[in-house]
Amino acid sequence: MIVSVAMDSDVEAARPWVEEASPTFITLVDQEHRLSALYNMVNVPQAVWIDEAGRIVRPTESGGSIDILREFDPALGGFPEEAQARAGKAKETYLGAVRDWAINGSNSQFAFSPEEVQAHLEPMGADQAMAHTKFRLGFELAAQGKKEEAERVFAECRELHPDSWNIFRQTTEKLDIGIAAGEAFWEKVMSLGDKAYYKSIDMDGL
Amino acid sequence: MTTVVHEHGRFSVDSSAAGALWASAGTVRDELGWELKPEGFCKDEICVPVPPGRTAEFVDGDAINLAALWQHLGKPLAASDATDVWSLGESADDHNAALTSLAAPDFELPDFKGRLNQLSDFRRKRVLLITWASW
Numbered sequence: 299m300i301v302s303v304a305m306d307s308d309v310e311a312a313r314p315w316v317e318e319a320s321p322t323f324i325t326l327v328d329q330e331h332r333l334s335a336l337y338n339m340v341n342v343p344q345a346v347w348i349d350e351a352g353r354i355v356r357p358t359e360s361g362g363s364i365d366i367l368r369e370f371d372p373a374l375g376g377f378p379e380e381a382q383a384r385a386g387k388a389k390e391t392y393l394g395a396v397r398d399w400a401i402n403g404s405n406s407q408f409a410f411s412p413e414e415v416q417a418h419l420e421p422m423g424a425d426q427a428m429a430h431t432k433f434r435l436g437f438e439l440a441a442q443g444k445k446e447e448a449e450r451v452f453a454e455c456r457e458l459h460p461d462s463w464n465i466f467r468q469t470t471e472k473l474d475i476g477i478a479a480g481e482a483f484w485e486k487v488m489s490l491g492d493k494a495y496y497k498s499i500d501m502d503g504l
Numbered sequence: 505m506t507t508v509v510h511e512h513g514r515f516s517v518d519s520s521a522a523g524a525l526w527a528s529a530g531t532v533r534d535e536l537g538w539e540l541k542p543e544g545f546c547k548d549e550i551c552v553p554v555p556p557g558r559t560a561e562f563v564d565g566d567a568i569n570l571a572a573l574w575q576h577l578g579k580p581l582a583a584s585d586a587t588d589v590w591s592l593g594e595s596a597d598d599h600n601a602a603l604t605s606l607a608a609p610d611f612e613l614p615d616f617k618g619r620l621n622q623l624s625d626f627r628r629k630r631v632l633l634i635t636w637a638s639w
Contacts, residue, residue, distance in 0.1 A: 299626060299629045299630070299631055299632070300631075300632050300634065301621075301623070301626065301631050301632070301633050301634070302634050302635070302636060303613065303633065303634070303635045303636075304635075304636055304637060304638065305635050305636070305637045306637050306638050306639070308638075309616070311638040311639070312616075312637070312638045313616055314638075315636075315638055316616050324615065324621060325615060325616060326613040326614065326615050326621055327613065327614060327615070327616060328611075328613050328635075330509070332511055332512070332611055332613070333611065333633075333635060335511060335593070335594065335599065336511065336599070336602075336609040336611060337603070337609065337633075338599065338603065339635060342635045342636050342637045343634055343635055343636050344634070344635045345632060345633065345634045345635075346608065346632075346633040346634075347630070347631075347632060347633075348608040348623075348630070348631040348632075348633060349630055350627065350628050350629060350630055351627070352607060352608050352623075352624065352627050353606045353607060353608065354603070354606050354607075354608050357603065361634045361635070396632055399630065400630060400632075403630060412606055415606055416604055416606070419600070419603050419604060421596070421600050422596040422599045422600055423596050424580070424595070424596050426596060427580050427593055427594065427595055427596040427599060428580040428582070428593065430593060431580040431581065431582050431591045431592070431593025432582045432591065434509045434510075434511075434591045434593075435509065435582045435583070435584065435589060435590075435591035437509075438507060438509050438514070438589050438591070439584055439589060442507075442589070444584070447584060447585060451582075464637070467637070467639045468637070468639060472639060476638055476639060477638075477639060478639045
């Protein structure tokens with residue numbers, strides 16, 4: 299089964315997307331980004347495969363999205379066709395693996411062994427744990443209308459956990475269409491250097 | 505009224521001041537799972553002794569100072585300027601140990617109609633947990 303979770307502090311910002319898609323699967327909303335702390339998530343989409351016994355068989359990874367962001371072409375107002383095709387193919391490949399696991403379970407070649415899961419875990423550091431803690435404080439302050447103090451707390455979160463796009467995009471300025479893809483976002487993307495926006499997925503064909 | 509937010513929910517306590525967050529032992533047990541026993545503060549199979557001679561920092565009658573306890577446990581905590589909102593986090597080590605155990609960390613979140621769902625409700629099924637966002 300699919301459990302999709304909107305990492306949205308503002309439920310109403312996410313609601314139109316859910317209504318438009320009217321999904322047949324469970325769709326939850328995580329206003330305080332609890333999953334970021336519990337599963338060490340830094341972006342969306344992120345996927346975790348959990349077996350029938352509640353054990354992780356693929357830890358947090360990009361849910362089929364590949365790192366094409368820096369191929370965005372302002373002249374096109376979008377991505378070049380070749381990059382779009384590459385991203386589409388990657389999504390298909392990832393979905394194919396999900397389907398294979400849904401049918402074959404632990405016999406699926408895409409389900410990791412316990413040792414493989416452990417080898418793919420990214421350890422969290424103290425600053426990141428504090429960033430998640432302060433994010434929940436900032437959320438509560440914002441909910442109580444203390445916007446200024448909330449903004450200050452969120453700025454601390456961004457400094458404590460600079461790799462978290464969940465924190466950055468949730469707490470920085472949005473375009474009119476609700477997407478955090480303004481100047482600050484692109485500046486941060488362009489300063490990634492060797493780092494990936496979406497870390498590559500360890501899967502055949504990706 | 506002071507609001508305490510943590511990784512799995514929130515609750516209220518009557519009062520707090522800088523550096524102190526007093527809550528009744530029952531609240532601490534029910535909300536966070538920590539209990540004061542003869543061997544120290546305990547949750548599940550873990551017990552952490554109260555430092556000798558410093559009991560007054562942690563316990564006052566039926567009340568427990570959560571700020572002192574959280575610091576003693578090495579867990580992150582943060583408070584608002586007016587100390588009327590506190591956030592109690594879990595440490596990086598605790599998160600890392602939880603994931604290394606391979607047991608998927610449980611959580612309870614609402615759907616878009618406000619109905620609560622818990623991950624552990626879906627045992628015996630394979631779950632693809634997948635996040636997205638409007639932003």
